[in-house]
Amino acid sequence: DSGVTQTPKHLITATGQRVTLRCSPRSGDLSVYWYQQSLDQGLQFLIQYYNGEERAKGNILERFSAQQFPDLHSELNLSSLELGDSALYFCASSVGLADGWAGELFFGEGSRLTVL
Amino acid sequence: GIQVEQSPPDLILQEGANSTLRCNFSDSVNNLQWFHQNPWGQLINLFYIPSGTKQNGRLSATTVATERYSLLYISSSQTTDSGVYFCAVDENYGGSQGNLIFGKGTKLSVKP
Numbered sequence: 001d002s003g004v005t006q007t008p009k010h011l012i013t014a015t016g017q018r019v020t021l022r023c024s025p026r027s028g029d030l031s032v033y034w035y036q037q038s039l040d041q042g043l044q045f046l047i048q049y050y051n052g053e054e055r056a057k058g059n060i061l062e063r064f065s066a067q068q069f070p071d072l073h074s075e076l077n078l079s080s081l082e083l084g085d086s087a088l089y090f091c092a093s094s095v096g097l098a099d100g101w102a103g104e105l106f107f108g109e110g111s112r113l114t115v116l
Numbered sequence: 117g118i119q120v121e122q123s124p125p126d127l128i129l130q131e132g133a134n135s136t137l138r139c140n141f142s143d144s145v146n147n148l149q150w151f152h153q154n155p156w157g158q159l160i161n162l163f164y165i166p167s168g169t170k171q172n173g174r175l176s177a178t179t180v181a182t183e184r185y186s187l188l189y190i191s192s193s194q195t196t197d198s199g200v201y202f203c204a205v206d207e208n209y210g211g212s213q214g215n216l217i218f219g220k221g222t223k224l225s226v227k228p
Contacts, residue, residue: 002161033215043202043218056215088157094214102206102214104149107159 003027004108006091012114018079021111023091025072031055031096032074033105034066038087049074050096081115088112118143118207122219129193129226137188137222139203147206148179149216150188154199162188162201193226200224 003026013019025032034046036059045058049068060066063081068074078085088110095103119142129135141148150162163170163177165186170177174193179186190197200223204216 031214042220043204045215045217048215058215090159092216096214102147104147104161104164105204105214105216106161107151109158112157 002106002108004091004093004106006089006108006111008111009109010112010114012116013081014116015081015083017081017115018077019081019113021076021078021089021091021113023074023076023093023108025074025091025093026106029093029095029106030072031094031102032068032072033092033094034060034074034076035090035092035107036087037090037110038084043090046076078113083115086113086115118145118205118217120203120205120217120219122201122203122222124222125220127222127224129224131193131195131226131228133193133226134189134191135193135224137190137201137203137224139186139188139219141184141186141203141205143184143207144181145205145207147214147216148186149204150177150186151202151204152197152199153202153221159202190224193224195226195228198224198226 005024030051046060048056066076092105092107121140152160167181176189200221202221204218
């Protein structure tokens, strides 16, 4: 058990819909990262938050958005879903010190999204 | 951006055999981690090893940062070692925030 909690574990929805994935980081970790794993693209970094602020952006679509709340949990919102958004979405957390050294990343079990 | 290449892409072993997985990266790094993704999709931390050598049971890893590669050794493989092994690095330059760039992985199948 990595200590990172993601919900839901599985989600099936239809094209055009919107879903929210939730992540609780390990106790004491300030940085949260979101990754997408699809068959054709591998593990892709989407976005990172540190202590409530966006810190880095990767290959995140405009239809996707995220935030980190004061209690440090994070949510990833996926809207106007398309078939190609079907993937495993991982959240990770790390200590994430202010000077930029992030430390070791620990991953949750993922949320498997299927868009029909 | 930084490139991460893993080899071999696929590996089939008989139970009890040893193996070496390689990870090459194109620039200096702050962080290098090895993960095992099991058949259920879980990403399990194996090593946090930006440099040096570490061992954990039958697994060990070595990173030679100056030559930009890392090796993961699996000895006396077991069927439970099957899955995909990922190497991931964090670019070492101003503005890096810790996000990892993953290689494409090595898919390991251990036969009984």
